[in-house]
Amino acid sequence: MKARNVNIIAIQERYLDIITKQIKEVLGDTINIHPITVKDLQSDTVKSGDMVVISSSQIKGLVTQLIPNDCPCIVAKRDINYMNTKKLLNLPPGQELLVVNDNKMNAEETVQSLRETIFEHNYVAYTPEDNIPQSINYIVTPGERQLLPRGLTNVIDIGPRLLDISTFEKIVKLLDINYPISQIVKRYFKACVSLSGRNKEEIQSNKDIRNVAQYYFEDIISVSKSMKETVQLAKCYSEDSHAIHIHIEGEPGTGKSMFAQAIHNYSTNAERSFISINCSSSDFNTIEKLLFGSEEGEEISYGLFELAENGTVCIEEIGELPLSIQKQLFHVLEKGKFRRLSGSELHSFHCRVITTSSISCKKLVEKELFRRDLYELLAKYSLNIPALSERKDDLLPLIHNVKKRIKRNDIEFTNEVIEFFKEYNWDNNVKHLYNVITYLAFLNGDHIGIESLPFHLRSNYDQQKFNTVFEANNNVNKIIAEIEKHGFLDENIKILDAFYEGKKERISYGRKALKVYLEKKGLILSEQQLRMRLEVLQDLGLIIVRQGRAGSTISRQGEEFLREFYKTGFNV
């Protein structure tokens, strides 16, 4: 049977990754899946006749305007992943449970699913506007722990909601796939098991190889001087026939892959293929095979260098590659020749190779996690995309851009919100900003004030206000006094110094890496001590603690504090 194209559309990228993985587990052998976020959906993204699965009714109106009329379309229903409910089932019956989601409608839907199945308890739907009632025994959240105030202990996270089984029945019916319902049920459970027990950071975003360069330099908003210069340099590289390897660095979500696509489209080889692979998937065997191709008996699978012919191969997040693949890659790039895995013949290739990284490869070289020869080969033509916080002039044009993309020019933000956005430390930069605005546009009316912001932003707003007061009242002294309530000012300063140095080199630290770094600097702390120091610094808004690989870093307030601290001549 010929595989059919199914486009799956959601607001948030993370959620899209999860349901894409679920659909792959259930129907991956019969359909081609194209995940698309709402902000990336344009009128020509979905091809005529392809199927569309819309993740929520909230975006149906917008999505249907942007897809061809003849596309069969399903609005998905969502359900909790019952594989994650063991804790709930083990509670004595009759518990009072508060269900927290990102908005009231979603909280009510989750409550509905829980009442229908785990009927032993009583549920109340909650939004961050409400106070937490006294009588509550536990808080239940479907993967939205970050919405809760810090410090709550009786929280049961049942993981993100998945597509419900009736949605799969509908897909199969519409595509005329001849699977008995029992087979769908079995695969549905398989997917639930596969996606259970992990939080969303751990779920690998199994991103497909992308082979369309949809962005042009005109699409890149660049009003600030630094961004204009970066675009200018990228154009020069694009036209330069010697620039066969181009390396792009920038914090997550600054537009690296957008630049890679624009460079391809601006080059004389724009008509040729653009193929991109993301190395942040942990399955390095697959990546190796995709990059170089393989020969198994009679079966040949072509690698990206040959598939791209004279076009462009983009290797995203190259810093994630293990040294063994880096070594192969270096030889391939240096010689312009590759050998398929298990193959004997050397093949030449003539495509341009663009690499990207969210972490500083130079710093990785120093830590012996990245090959120096490969770095030197790549660094010749390199671009550094500035973080959003370093180019505030771009903020308003970017907001206009996303409003236009999602066809919501009507929405307005209060001055207070705009000011807050300017000061906010967008750890996923433009991607984060776009997600927040898209999200707000669908959940609120056309007028957005501070009260409409998602809870995780609002708590930051309060923190920001707190910090502003601090600044006005002789910031440094007050912060020092706060730190000294817990003691160990000198150690806290050393930790901030470490983060500060790291940020300059675009390095963020997980706790373990930080511990090792501090030990090298002569500060020896136990895990517990380090955790306590970090909590104090985080509570004061001096560092940003991020989950998973992203690691932690110093906040802008933290940097200002350090600068003032040294200026005032404190000596710890």
Ligand SMILES: Nc1ncnc2c1ncn2[C@@H]1O[C@H](COP(=O)(O)OP(=O)(O)OP(=O)(O)O)[C@@H](O)[C@H]1O
């Ligand atoms: N300067 C910009 N102008 C317009 N849109 C932008 C700009 N920068 C980023 N975007 C948008 O932000 C989103 C993220 O961009 P992109 O995926 O290129 O970033 P990235 O640095 O490759 O992200 P990651 O590191 O997470 O892979 C995309 O929707 C992109 O269109």
